[in-house]
Amino acid sequence: MPIPPTVLAELSFAKRLSPDACAALAEIAEMETFPAGAVLFREGDLPGGVYLVLDGRVTLTMRAGGGESAVLSLGTDELVGWSSLLHRTRVATATVSRAAQLVRIPASALLELCERDPRVGYAIMAQAFEDVSDRLVDTRMQLLDLYGRRG
Numbered sequence: 381m382p383i384p385p386t387v388l389a390e391l392s393f394a395k396r397l398s399p400d401a402c403a404a405l406a407e408i409a410e411m412e413t414f415p416a417g418a419v420l421f422r423e424g425d426l427p428g429g430v431y432l433v434l435d436g437r438v439t440l441t442m443r444a445g446g447g448e449s450a451v452l453s454l455g456t457d458e459l460v461g462w463s464s465l466l467h468r469t470r471v472a473t474a475t476v477s478r479a480a481q482l483v484r485i486p487a488s489a490l491l492e493l494c495e496r497d498p499r500v501g502y503a504i505m506a507q508a509f510e511d512v513s514d515r516l517v518d519t520r521m522q523l524l525d526l527y528g529r530r531g
Contacts, residue, residue: 381411383483391483392457393432393511396503404500408489413481420460420474420482427464429484433457436480440472452515453477459511465491465504 385406388394394402411434414420421428423443431438437455441448451472454460463471464487494501 382406383409383411387411387434388432388483391432391434393459393504393507396507397500401497401500401503404493404497405485405490408493409483409485411481412484414476414479416476416479418476420476421470422473423470425470427467427469427487429461429486430464430490431460431474432483432485433460434481434483436476436482437478438474438480438482439477440474442472448473452518459508461487462508462512465508 383406385399385402388406388409389397389399389402394405397405414436420431420438423441433454433456435456437453438458438460439450440452440454440460441450460474460482461470463469490504494504
């Protein structure tokens with residue numbers, strides 16, 4: 381289902397974008413609904429879509445010690461699948477843990493838009509980098525809690 385540019389404009393992923401850039405992004409994006417238990421992609425999959433969570437929850441898991449461990453739970457206004465922006469294989473498995481409405485943007489079309497308009501590309505990559513940086517800080521804090529070295 382197509383997505384109105386105004387819906388995208390409300391998301392932090394698009395906060396640095398002009399109205400024209402939001403409209404261009406909306407042209408390549410689609411709104412999709414997924415039931416709980418749906419797998420968006422698996423660790424090691426080839427790059428594909430980038431997702432923005434409008435509603436619901438998505439859990440990321442990684443293979444570790446012969447099984448899978450949950451590493452992150454994502455909700456409203458969060459980015460899922462950033463590794464596709466770097467042409468990398470998926471670094472985790474993304475499973476819908478609570479029925480979700482997501483914006484899906486094909487990575488190839490998004491990267492083409494970024495190359496066509498460097499200002500849009502800079503804004504999108506800056507926001508993706510900010511999201512990844514926030515996750516890194518969160519992970520460090522969790523590790524400090526885990527090993528009892530915090531505070």
